[in-house]
Structure formats: structure tokens, C-alpha cells
Amino acid sequence: MRRTVWCAAAIAVVVCALALGGCDLLAVGSGGETGEVAPPPDEQVEDQNEVGGDEGMMTGGSLVNPGFEDGLDGWRVYDEKPTRSPGNNVIETTPWEARGGDVLHIARTSEADGGGAGVEQAIAMDVTGVKDLRVVYVGYVNYEDGGNIGGGDPQWYPEGGAQVRVFYTDEDGVKQEWYHGMCMVPTGALDPNFQQVPDNEWTRFESENLMELDPKPASIDNIRFHGFGWGFDAMFDDCNLMIAEFE
Ligand SMILES: [Ca+2]
Secondary structure (H helix, E strand, C coil): CHHHHHHHHHHHHHHHHHHCCCCCCCCCCCCCCCCCCCCCHHHCCCCCCCCCCCCCCCCEECCCCCCCCCCCCCCEEEECCCCCCCCEEEEEEEEEHHHCEEEEEEEEECCCCCEEEEEEEEEEEECCCEEEEEEEEEEEEEEEECCCECECCCCCCCEEEEEEEEEEEECCCCEEEEEEEEECCCCCCECCCEEECCCCCCEEEECCCHHHCCCCEEEEEEEEEEEEECEEEEEEEEEEEEEEEEC
């Protein structure tokens, strides 16, 4: 999978460079895995993390099927159904004309029984050598119900319709989690990792550079896009983990 991503990213960079009329800032090494875009021998690099010269840079998404155009292919369902009350979770893809294709739809009903629903990808990706790593997604919330919406009370799992959580191992070997969420109306204070979004509107999020976390990630283990709370109804599109720059 990674090779495909690298090659696709390399092709994208070359196309962009050509469109801009010059390649001098971009030296791309795909490793020639496909045999289709192998660079001249004098430009090949031995390690895909050692890209280009001083100005070398590649961009690329790390997740499979980030826009849900292939249904839930590549994603694992995360489904923590209500157990203490009637209710259910919905995790499905659905067409959404304004997004030009399919999106992920998640919903939950319960009687004050907190839980989550969504999708995740276990990617086990080594990110040593990555300088710039960001989570992106487009979220949409139209219903939320809970006691800690907006995550202001750290005693409880943060609640909100459209959240992302990155499970990673830091450079000291410690398992860590980083998260962000969108909610409409917080029940208390707003967790700094949350943002308030308008009802029934798509909002794009791009994280800070996760490689600036201290201690910084050494590997990304799993990434989950989900809602959490007593109830919610939300959508996601174009969910990805973008590598923008290597050392
Ligand atoms: Ca889509």
C-alpha cells in the first residue's frame, strides 16, 4: 500500500512541477517500483525518505479510500453500541451531491448511554524522518446529545459528532493519543482540541504539524474518525493523514 501511495505522490509532485514550468526545486525518487516512472539513474535515491536535495519535498496522503468513494473499503468499523439503553449506531456511506460523491455517515441514538461509532485504519506507519504530518478531514454535524459535548470536562471522554483520534507511539516508546473534535453547542467549556462548527455545514479541518508534538511520534498506529456521545448524527469526507515533508 505504501509503495502505491509513494508512487502516486511522486507522480503528483512531478505533474505539479511540470505545471509550474520547472522541476529544479523538486527532485523526486519513486524507487521505480512500478517501472513506469523510474527516474534517470543519477536521480535515484536509495531510501524513499531521502527525497531530493536541500529543497526536496513530497506530499501524499497515507490512508486508503479517504473520500469513501469505495464505500468502507480499507476502513475497519468502530462500533460501540448502546448497551445500557435502547438505541443503535449507524455507520454507512451515502451519496452527497454537494461533496461530489460519497461520504461517511455516522449516527447514534441512546438514552444517556455514551459511546462511539465511526471508522478507523490501523496503519502501523513509521514516521521517523518525517518533518511534517497533518490530519485533515471535512466534517458535518447536525445532531448531538450528551453530557460533555465539546470535551470541557476531562473526567469524561470528549463528546461531539465529528472527531478524529490518532493513536501513536512516541520516540520514547510510549503509546499516546492525539485528538480533535467538532461540535455544535458545548455543554460546558470547550476543550482546546475542539472547535465549534455551524449546524448542517461542511467544515474543513487541518491539524497542526503532529511532528511538533513533544515527544514526537515515531510511528502512527491507528487513526479513527468517529462521533462520541449519547447521540449524534454527523458526516465525514476526505479523511487523511498527509505527509508533507521529509528530512
Ligand atoms: Ca467523498
